[in-house]
Amino acid sequence: MTSKPIIRDVRKADFEQWQALWAGYNAFYKRTGPTAVSDEVTRTTWARFFDAYEPMHAMVAEHDGRLLGLVHYIYHRNTTMLGPACYLQDLFTAPDARGHGVGRALIEAVYDRAAAAGSPRVYWNTQENNDTARKLYDQVADLTDFLLYRKTI
Amino acid sequence: MTSKPIIRDVRKADFEQWQALWAGYNAFYKRTGPTAVSDEVTRTTWARFFDAYEPMHAMVAEHDGRLLGLVHYIYHRNTTMLGPACYLQDLFTAPDARGHGVGRALIEAVYDRAAAAGSPRVYWNTQENNDTARKLYDQVADLTDFLLYRKTI
Amino acid sequence: MTSKPIIRDVRKADFEQWQALWAGYNAFYKRTGPTAVSDEVTRTTWARFFDAYEPMHAMVAEHDGRLLGLVHYIYHRNTTMLGPACYLQDLFTAPDARGHGVGRALIEAVYDRAAAAGSPRVYWNTQENNDTARKLYDQVADLTDFLLYRKTI
Amino acid sequence: MTSKPIIRDVRKADFEQWQALWAGYNAFYKRTGPTAVSDEVTRTTWARFFDAYEPMHAMVAEHDGRLLGLVHYIYHRNTTMLGPACYLQDLFTAPDARGHGVGRALIEAVYDRAAAAGSPRVYWNTQENNDTARKLYDQVADLTDFLLYRKTI
Numbered sequence: 001m002t003s004k005p006i007i008r009d010v011r012k013a014d015f016e017q018w019q020a021l022w023a024g025y026n027a028f029y030k031r032t033g034p035t036a037v038s039d040e041v042t043r044t045t046w047a048r049f050f051d052a053y054e055p056m057h058a059m060v061a062e063h064d065g066r067l068l069g070l071v072h073y074i075y076h077r078n079t080t081m082l083g084p085a086c087y088l089q090d091l092f093t094a095p096d097a098r099g100h101g102v103g104r105a106l107i108e109a110v111y112d113r114a115a116a117a118g119s120p121r122v123y124w125n126t127q128e129n130n131d132t133a134r135k136l137y138d139q140v141a142d143l144t145d146f147l148l149y150r151k152t153i
Numbered sequence: 154m155t156s157k158p159i160i161r162d163v164r165k166a167d168f169e170q171w172q173a174l175w176a177g178y179n180a181f182y183k184r185t186g187p188t189a190v191s192d193e194v195t196r197t198t199w200a201r202f203f204d205a206y207e208p209m210h211a212m213v214a215e216h217d218g219r220l221l222g223l224v225h226y227i228y229h230r231n232t233t234m235l236g237p238a239c240y241l242q243d244l245f246t247a248p249d250a251r252g253h254g255v256g257r258a259l260i261e262a263v264y265d266r267a268a269a270a271g272s273p274r275v276y277w278n279t280q281e282n283n284d285t286a287r288k289l290y291d292q293v294a295d296l297t298d299f300l301l302y303r304k305t306i
Numbered sequence: 307m308t309s310k311p312i313i314r315d316v317r318k319a320d321f322e323q324w325q326a327l328w329a330g331y332n333a334f335y336k337r338t339g340p341t342a343v344s345d346e347v348t349r350t351t352w353a354r355f356f357d358a359y360e361p362m363h364a365m366v367a368e369h370d371g372r373l374l375g376l377v378h379y380i381y382h383r384n385t386t387m388l389g390p391a392c393y394l395q396d397l398f399t400a401p402d403a404r405g406h407g408v409g410r411a412l413i414e415a416v417y418d419r420a421a422a423a424g425s426p427r428v429y430w431n432t433q434e435n436n437d438t439a440r441k442l443y444d445q446v447a448d449l450t451d452f453l454l455y456r457k458t459i
Numbered sequence: 460m461t462s463k464p465i466i467r468d469v470r471k472a473d474f475e476q477w478q479a480l481w482a483g484y485n486a487f488y489k490r491t492g493p494t495a496v497s498d499e500v501t502r503t504t505w506a507r508f509f510d511a512y513e514p515m516h517a518m519v520a521e522h523d524g525r526l527l528g529l530v531h532y533i534y535h536r537n538t539t540m541l542g543p544a545c546y547l548q549d550l551f552t553a554p555d556a557r558g559h560g561v562g563r564a565l566i567e568a569v570y571d572r573a574a575a576a577g578s579p580r581v582y583w584n585t586q587e588n589n590d591t592a593r594k595l596y597d598q599v600a601d602l603t604d605f606l607l608y609r610k611t612i
Contacts, residue, residue: 026233037233045232052576053534053543055512056230075512076229077209079198079242080190084512086306089232114306117511122306125299134300141304146278148299149290153239153267153275205423206381206390208359228359237359270358343539351538362536382535383515385504385548386496392612395538420612428612431605440606447610452584454605455596459545459573459581 005063005102007109010049010070014060017067018046021060025070025092045072055084059109061093061102068097071106075119086114088124091133103133107140158216158255160262163202163223167213170220171199174213178223178245198225208237212262214246214255221250224259228272239267241277244286256286260293311369311408313415316355316376320366323373324352327366331376331398351378361390365415367399367408374403377412381425392420394430397439409439413446464522464561466568469508469529473519476526477505480519484529484551504531514543518568520552520561527556530565534578545573547583550592562592566599 010018019042026037048054055075061068071091075084088110093102107122114122122141125148126133137143163171172195179190201207208228214221224244228237241263246255260275267275275294278301279286290296316324325348332343354360361381367374377397381390394416399408413428420428428447431454432439443449469477478501485496507513514534520527530550534543547569552561566581573581581600584607585592596602 031233041233041235044235047541047577048230050577051542052545052573052578053514053536054230055514056232072232074230074232076240077201077207077227077512079209079225079227080184080194082194082197082506083510086511087229111304111306114511118506118509119511120306121303123301123303125301128298128300137302141302144301144303145281146301147281147287148276148278148297148301149294150274150276150297151264151294153264153273200388200424203424204389205392205420205425206361206383208361230359235353236357239358267358271353271356272358337539347539347541350541354536360536362538378538380536380538382546383507383513383533385515385531385533386490386500388500388503393535417610417612426612427609429607429609431607434604434606443608447608450607450609451587452607453587453593454582454584454603454607455600456580456582456603457570457600459570459579 003063005061005068005100005105007059007061007105010058010060012050014067015046018058018060018070021067021070021092021094022090024094025090028092057113059106059113061097061106063097067094069093069102069106071110073110073113073122075117078121081120083118083120086110086117086119086122088122091124103136104140107136156216158214158221158253158258160212160214160258163211163213165203167220168199171211171213171223174220174223174245174247175243177247178243181245210266212259212266214250214259216250220247222246222255222259224263226263226266226275228270231274234273236271236273239263239270239272239275241275244277256289257293260289309369311367311374311406311411313365313367313411316364316366318356320373321352324364324366324376327373327376327398327400328396330400331396334398363419365412365419367403367412369403373400375399375408375412377416379416379419379428381423384427387426389424389426392416392423392425392428394428397430409442410446413442462522464520464527464559464564466518466520466564469517469519471509473526474505477517477519477529480526480529480551480553481549483553484549487551516572518565518572520556520565522556526553528552528561528565530569532569532572532581534576537580540579542577542579545569545576545578545581547581550583562595563599566595 031037048056049058058072060070069092072089074087074089078085091103110122184190201209202211211225213223222245225242227240227242231238244256263275337343354362355364364378366376375398378395380393380395384391397409397412416428490496507515508517517531519529528551531548533546533548537544550562569581
């Protein structure tokens with residue numbers, strides 16, 4: 001890339017390119033077969049990005065009309081803060097666009113949004129063995145000693 | 154205890170007893186001095202439990218009029234599910250009431266609520282070295298291999 | 307009716323009976339043809355009643371297993387109150403069950419919920435010429451001198 | 460005014476000027492004495508404008524650094540729509556700035572926001588005898604035949 005990608009809110013016209021990135025992201029997490037993200041979930045999540053009542057947002061990295069990456073973030077309440085926490089749930093860069101700072105730019109764009117939005121904390125989860133991603137995360141955020149427990153209802 | 158505590162929604166009349174448990178919980182996490190939970194946050198969080206617009210809830214374990222434990226949980230959106238995720242943020246049992254299943258009963262009450270509420274997942278974070286709590290958590294939920302990164306804005 | 311109907315939260319098993327009442331309600335408002343409430347809206351609204359993240363609720367009046375009426379209410383913010391306003395959006399009694407206090411019982415059940423939920427105000431809109439309904443409303447609430455303006459976007 | 464005011468989101472630095480407009484607005488509605496909007500409500504409402512979790516927003520009309528008007532709007536669910544309704548709750552123009560299209564510009568800015576936000580309907584209430592305001596409203600929106608009933612809980 002001879003110039004930097006721009007980071008911007010997702011638009012309805014982005015659907016096809018976003019869906020391809022979203023599929024790549026879900027494939028990385030091996031959400032296939034019975035654990036695949038259904039079309040209904042994808043459509044609902046997409047619609048929620050454009051529903052002003054939902055505190056769920058998406059930004060993309062764009063370069064020459066091509067989407068190189070996505071980030072999804074959600075504001076929610078927290079018992080120890082007045083303002084909302086900002087959960088950066090999903091981050092993905094197209095494989096052939098890696099190594100150019102797209103992921104970092106997307107994370108930093110979320111920081112800017114959270115700051116403007118009165119949210120004192122951005123957080124996310126990543127798998128212990130995700131060495132590539134963690135190299136970046138160790139530079140831009142703090143690793144805690146918290147584990148994640150989960151129960152499917 | 155010769156009988157089991159009951160698990161119920163918190164009530165406004167519980168404030169003093171709840172506040173003592175909440176203080177004990179925050180002391181456990183060493184939220185003191187500059188990182189203490191302020192009175193304003195405590196009052197706001199308490200008010201949110203009784204504000205039907207806020208998806209933030211609290212239950213307590215009560216035995217003979219005494220509150221033995223608390224649990225706080227919050228529903229929020231998630232990009233991979235139609236229904237909300239249920240974040241069990243805080244769980245605490247009074248030190249002298251431990252070993253009688255209060256924590257487990259509070260967690261299971263959240264499971265029941267989440268099931269009734271169309272929430273397919275309950276989750277929480279706990280510190281790696283919290284061996285006592287983890288003995289219980291390993292019995293009632295699944296440990297994932299996710300780490301938690303955090304950025305203060 | 308030899309006994310009074312019970313007022314309770316709607317359940318998933320109520321769908322068919324609820325849908326019939328909902329259709330009757332929408333027919334009353336002449337939402338047909340191009341202004342009909344679509345199946346997608348009906349399904350989404352129904353799902354929202356069971357989504358704990360959505361502050362949208364439904365109760366029904368039941369007698370001997372038959373649903374006689376419905377009420378839908380929504381909590382939302384208001385700039386002049388700390389707690390949420392409660393918008394009683396829809397109220398309907400099956401035509402052959404009218405005159406037995408079903409509508410009044412449904413409204414009063416919403417009052418009870420709002421009181422428990424920290425909501426200081428319940429409100430609704432009704433058409434000026436809806437004399438039958440207004441006879442009841444004039445007994446249980448206060449008519450204001452506010453008109454309703456609306457812009458379709 | 461030799462140039463048009465700009466319409467923009469409210470900023471924290473606007474507090475004093477906003478508060479003066481808000482006081483003027485509440486005085487118009489005779490919210491004084493026991494029905495006055497308390498300082499706590501004013502502070503909470505102001506904080507909510509800057510809380511990304513709250514679907515409550517404010518814009519102001521600014522000219523040469525002076526705020527001439529305000530508009531507050533809130534997104535909330537509605538049983539007959541997929542996207543949220545947009546409730547334009549408060550609109551006020553400083554008395555000495557009237558007659559220059561400030562109110563209309565604020566309303567139209569809300570329309571733009573609602574359109575971008577996937578909200579198919581903007582609505583508001585106004586008192587029947589508010590002839591001045593209604594002259595404007597009749598030009599930019601549709602008067603319905605709905606009355607407003609209200610119950611203080």
